[in-house]
Amino acid sequence: MVTRGAADGTSSMNGLALRDAVLPASWRGHLRTVDRALGKCDVDGARRAWESAHLAAVESLSWEGLIAAGEAYLRIGSATGGRETAEPAARRAYFAALYRACRENSFEGILRAAEAFADLGDREVVEECVGLVELQADGEQSRRRVAALIGRLGGIPMGSY
Numbered sequence: 001m002v003t004r005g006a007a008d009g010t011s012s013m014n015g016l017a018l019r020d021a022v023l024p025a026s027w028r029g030h031l032r033t034v035d036r037a038l039g040k041c042d043v044d045g046a047r048r049a050w051e052s053a054h055l056a057a058v059e060s061l062s063w064e065g066l067i068a069a070g071e072a073y074l075r076i077g078s079a080t081g082g083r084e085t086a087e088p089a090a091r092r093a094y095f096a097a098l099y100r101a102c103r104e105n106s107f108e109g110i111l112r113a114a115e116a117f118a119d120l121g122d123r124e125v126v127e128e129c130v131g132l133v134e135l136q137a138d139g140e141q142s143r144r145r146v147a148a149l150i151g152r153l154g155g156i157p158m159g160s161y
Contacts, residue, residue: 027056027065034072038079046076054093063109066097067116074119087120094120098129107136111145118153126153 030053037045050072057065070093077086094116101109114129130150137143 025056025060025062025065027053027060027069030056031068031072034076038075041079043076043080046079050076057093058096061100063097063100063104063106063113066093066100067109067112070094070097070116090116091120091122098132102132105136107133107138107142110136111149114149118149123153 030049033049034046034053037043037049050069053065053072054069057069070090073086073089073093074083077083077090094113097109097116098113100106101113110129110133114126114133117125117129130146130153133146133149137146
């Protein structure tokens with residue numbers, strides 16, 4: 001079970017999250033390889049590295065790697081002029097991340113998923129995420145972060161769920 005920190009909205013870690021925090025996240029190295037390959041205009045190498053990163057993120061059982069994998073796939077799509085074709089893969093990674101964040105009762109994870117869906121222009125999912133993250137906002141700082149997200153997204157009404 002994940003418990004919430006009262007003052008700042010952070011979560012204390014359960015055993016699985018603690019393991020992932022202590023052990024190096026293998027997906028991070030693969031994502032660095034994606035960016036190096038993109039820097040060399042090696043799109044095929046970036047895609048191969050992304051596949052490894054995505055698999056490692058799925059195996060990690062945390063939401064962070066899935067958000068990062070989705071963002072990396074969008075970078076690959078942008079590098080090839082096909083961001084729109086990259087969006088479905090990023091969307092799947094973001095939905096998996098949102099599921100994991102909800103399962104962990106992670107304020108930060110749900111907020112990051114909302115921001116990721118906002119980057120895709122998916123207002124309907126963002127609104128659902130805002131409703132979920134409002135349930136997790138238990139301190140003034142976390143409520144300010146939700147309000148800031150809503151402000152950036154053009155005023156999705158708070159407390160409408």
